[in-house]
Amino acid sequence: MDLYPIANAESVVAQAREGDAAALEALFRAFEVPVYNLARRICRTTEDAEDVVQETFFEVCRSIGRYRQDGSLWGWIRTIAASKALMRLRRNKYRDADELHDEVMEHKREDTALRMDLEAALERLGETSRAVVWLHDVEGYTHDEIATMMGKTASFSKSQLARAHVRLRLWLGEEALG
Amino acid sequence: MTHLTMEQLLALREPGVEPGTAGQRAHLEQCDTCRLERDRLEQRAARLRALPTLRPPRDQWPRVAARVNTVRRQRRIRWMTAGAMALAASLALALLVRRPAPAPSAAAPAEQLSSLQQRSRALEAAIGAYGADARVLDGRTSRVAADLEDRIAEVDQQLERTELAAPPGMGGADLMQLWQERVGLLDALVDVHVTRASNIGL
Numbered sequence: 216m217d218l219y220p221i222a223n224a225e226s227v228v229a230q231a232r233e234g235d236a237a238a239l240e241a242l243f244r245a246f247e248v249p250v251y252n253l254a255r256r257i258c259r260t261t262e263d264a265e266d267v268v269q270e271t272f273f274e275v276c277r278s279i280g281r282y283r284q285d286g287s288l289w290g291w292i293r294t295i296a297a298s299k300a301l302m303r304l305r306r307n308k309y310r311d312a313d314e315l316h317d318e319v320m321e322h323k324r325e326d327t328a329l330r331m332d333l334e335a336a337l338e339r340l341g342e343t344s345r346a347v348v349w350l351h352d353v354e355g356y357t358h359d360e361i362a363t364m365m366g367k368t369a370s371f372s373k374s375q376l377a378r379a380h381v382r383l384r385l386w387l388g389e390e391a392l393g
Numbered sequence: 394m395t396h397l398t399m400e401q402l403l404a405l406r407e408p409g410v411e412p413g414t415a416g417q418r419a420h421l422e423q424c425d426t427c428r429l430e431r432d433r434l435e436q437r438a439a440r441l442r443a444l445p446t447l448r449p450p451r452d453q454w455p456r457v458a459a460r461v462n463t464v465r466r467q468r469r470i471r472w473m474t475a476g477a478m479a480l481a482a483s484l485a486l487a488l489l490v491r492r493p494a495p496a497p498s499a500a501a502p503a504e505q506l507s508s509l510q511q512r513s514r515a516l517e518a519a520i521g522a523y524g525a526d527a528r529v530l531d532g533r534t535s536r537v538a539a540d541l542e543d544r545i546a547e548v549d550q551q552l553e554r555t556e557l558a559a560p561p562g563m564g565g566a567d568l569m570q571l572w573q574e575r576v577g578l579l580d581a582l583v584d585v586h587v588t589r590a591s592n593i594g595l
Contacts, residue, residue, distance in 0.1 A: 234465070236458065243454050251449040265453060272457045277464070333440050352438040358407075377400035380434060384399075389433055 219289045221245040228288070231279045239276050246289065247272075250296045253354065256337070257300040257346045259307065267303055271296040297350060298364055304342050336386040344379035347372055397427045402434055502565050509572040516579040523586055534585060541582045548575045 221227060221241070230238035247268060254267035274295050282291050337345060343365075350356045350364075351372070358369040358376075365372070397405075401417050421427050552571045 239461070240454055240458070243457060247453065248446060248448055252447045255447045261450060264447075265449065265451065268449060268453045269456050269460070272453070273460050276457065276461045333437075334444060337441070337444075348441065352441050353444075373400060373403065377398070377403055380403065380437065381399050383437060384433070387437070 219246060219249055221288065224288055225284065228279065228282065228284065231276070239279075242275060242279075242292075243272050246292050249289070250292065253293065253296050253349070254300045254303075256349045256353070257297070257342075258303055259342060263303050263307070264300075267296065267299045270299045270303075274299070293354065294364075297354070297356070301346060301364055304346060308342075331386055333383075333387065336383050339386060340379055340382060344375050344382070347375040348379045348383075351376055396424065396430070397421065399434075402427070402431050405431070406434070502569060506565070506569055506572060509569070509576055513572065513576050513579060516576065516583055520579070520583060520586065538582060538585050541578055541585065545575060545578045545582070548578065 227238050227241050231242055250271050251264055251268050254271070255261065255264035258264045258267060271292065275292055282288070331339070337348070340348065346365075347361055350361050351358065356364075358372040361372040362369045397417055397420060401414075402421075404411055405414060405417060405421060421431065548571055552568070552575070555567050555571060
């Protein structure tokens with residue numbers, strides 16, 4: 216069952232395929248919030264997340280003809296959104312010419328000995344780690360799927376997730392046991 | 394006692410049983426510390442899933458719609474331009490077809506030859522402008538066109554051999570015959586494309 220059901224989904228999709236503007240807007244209205252939420256959890260800024268929303272729905276309007284009705288509509292749109300958000304991260308990294316940004320920032324943050332809430336801790340993670348945590352633990356993607364979207368290996372995704380959880384544990388004040 | 398690492402705890406959460414993890418599972422069953430760590434991990438993931446949904450601060454639909462409309466407009470213009478070009482090329486081909494081929498006349502052989510060569514060039518240019526290579530043909534038309542093109546290639550080889558073999562100004566009759574054949578084949582090829590164009594209403 217779709218997490219975000221849309222009324223008359225089949226007929227809306229059929230009309231959207233014909234280029235019907237009202238149907239395309241109906242798709243946008245049905246999924247704009249979950250797409251923005253996913254984008255904002257992965258991207259660094261509100262502006263980046265808004266750009267991802269635009270790029271995602273432009274792609275949806277362009278390629279709705281390729282959507283196979285047997286799959287989940289939200290699943291299809293979510294994969295487009297996740298790919299666009301990861302693409303935005305990569306682009307920002309190149310733009311900043313700072314490949315070690317995540318590493319450096321996370322080391323700085325580890326020195327900050329304060330207990331913070333989960334929202335703030337998530338925000339403090341490096342972009343790649345945060346993206347992996349969100350896609351795996353919240354959106355339910357497998358490491359193989361994340362690896363494909365990121366152009367990395369499943370081992371990379373696994374180690375990023377482990378590293379992120381070690382840091383979240385520390386920042387949330389949950390002392391390591393044993 | 395060595396406890397499980399975060400990576401090992403995470404691996405044990407994954408669906409399916411990874412080979413070589415039996416020992417880790419056994420340890421987890423017996424070790425309170427690792428089970429507590431695993432429970433914390435589960436709780437953290439559950440809390441992440443329960444974080445409030447962030448909502449977009451601005452309506453993005455007008456921008457998406459504007460971009461979609463721009464692309465559609467550009468695509469329409471491209472199609473209209475392509476359609477107009479195809480129509481113009483078809484008309485040009487049709488005019489060439491309707492113009493009679495130069496009949497054998499009393500003109501000097503050199504002039505006749507030059508006239509045939511000119512017409513050959515004009516037909517080739519028209520086929521090139523029509524973009525015949527990039528157009529989709531049905532199976533039968535495609536075979537006829539390919540056959541004509543093969544025969545033109547054969548004539549070209551014969552022309553090359555004849556021109557090389559004959560001293561300058563000689564071999565006139567053979568050359569004339571080959572050029573006439575070439576023009577005839579090109580005429581037929583043009584005919585194939587014009588017929589196809591009129592069939593699909595261009």
